Amino acid sequence: MTRRLTVNVDHVATLRQARLSNEPDPVSIALRAETAGADGITVHLREDRRHIQDRDLILLRKTIKTVLNLEMAPTKEMLGIALEVKPDMVTLVPEKRRELTTEGGLDVRTHSETLKRFISTLRDGGIMVNLFIDPDAYMIKQSYKLGSDGVELHTGRYAEARDRKQREHELKKIYDSAVLSRKLGLKTHAGHGLDYHNIKEVAEIREIEEFAIGFSIIARSVYTGIEQAVREMRALIR
Ligand code: PXP
Numbered sequence: 001m002t003r004r005l006t007v008n009v010d011h012v013a014t015l016r017q018a019r020l021s022n023e024p025d026p027v028s029i030a031l032r033a034e035t036a037g038a039d040g041i042t043v044h045l046r047e048d049r050r051h052i053q054d055r056d057l058i059l060l061r062k063t064i065k066t067v068l069n070l071e072m073a074p075t076k077e078m079l080g081i082a083l084e085v086k087p088d089m090v091t092l093v094p095e096k097r098r099e100l101t102t103e104g105g106l107d108v109r110t111h112s113e114t115l116k117r118f119i120s121t122l123r124d125g126g127i128m129v130n131l132f133i134d135p136d137a138y139m140i141k142q143s144y145k146l147g148s149d150g151v152e153l154h155t156g157r158y159a160e161a162r163d164r165k166q167r168e169h170e171l172k173k174i175y176d177s178a179v180l181s182r183k184l185g186l187k188t189h190a191g192h193g194l195d196y197h198n199i200k201e202v203a204e205i206r207e208i209e210e211f212a213i214g215f216s217i218i219a220r221s222v223y224t225g226i227e228q229a230v231r232e233m234r235a236l237i238r
Helices: 010-018 026-035 054-063 076-085 112-124 137-145 156-160 164-183 199-203 215-224 226-237
Strands: 004-008 040-044 067-072 089-092 128-133 150-154 187-191 210-213
Touching (some): 004 067, 004 215, 004 226, 010 026, 010 040, 026 040, 026 215, 026 226, 040 054, 054 076, 076 112, 089 112, 112 128, 128 137, 128 187, 137 164, 164 187, 164 199, 210 215
Parallel strands (some): 004 210, 040 067, 067 089, 128 150, 150 187
16 A cells, blocks of 8 residues: 655745745645645644635645645534535644644544534535544544544654653554554544654554645755655655
8 A cells, every 4th residue: 555645734834924925835835745746735724824824725726636635623614614615635623722733633522413513514515524533442433433534643642752662652552543443444644743753653554544744844845845855754654
């Protein structure tokens, strides 16, 4: 199986928004990432529009040739946008206004009825739906019951582990979750906090079909250009 890499271009927009300017343009960088071999483009349209703007999403839909994955919170506003723009895939994520980045997986326990409705409305609109969840057996079984197409396993705790023991513990959770997810027939993706070093061990988990990586690729692209940064990450996950 060839594993896929989707490149999250949010932080190109972060830089642009720092000066409320026209550049750098995440749409243009996304097209260059595709040329370098990215299998898809991910953007997170946040409620506060701190980085990606509605215009970016619309232009990406019109221009990219691979797969467009929209990360969004399960809100009425976002549902309307998704049904209009029609990304290939929506990844539902929790969202807090003050967080620097998405801090944890979706709470699929408390919000199950709302999530179920969201998932079926999006799927009826022809959009594939993944849930961004912590690597945990209950969360995976619940995602399956709610009718999602797949899951994206949150790798943030693994990425932030301070020592080998903790990292191995987190890696085992990701491995067990990926095995269970595939057993249930769910699409199995992973992401958050992955970089050119910590990707190596998670990339050995063959059950993971796709990685969503943003910050480390955009950071490296400042030195190397986006094409080289994408090619290097792609080589590591394949
Ligand atoms: N997957 C999800 C659901 C995310 O929210 C993010 C961050 O926007 C990523 C992947 C990418 O994380 P990072 O930028 O740390 O690579």
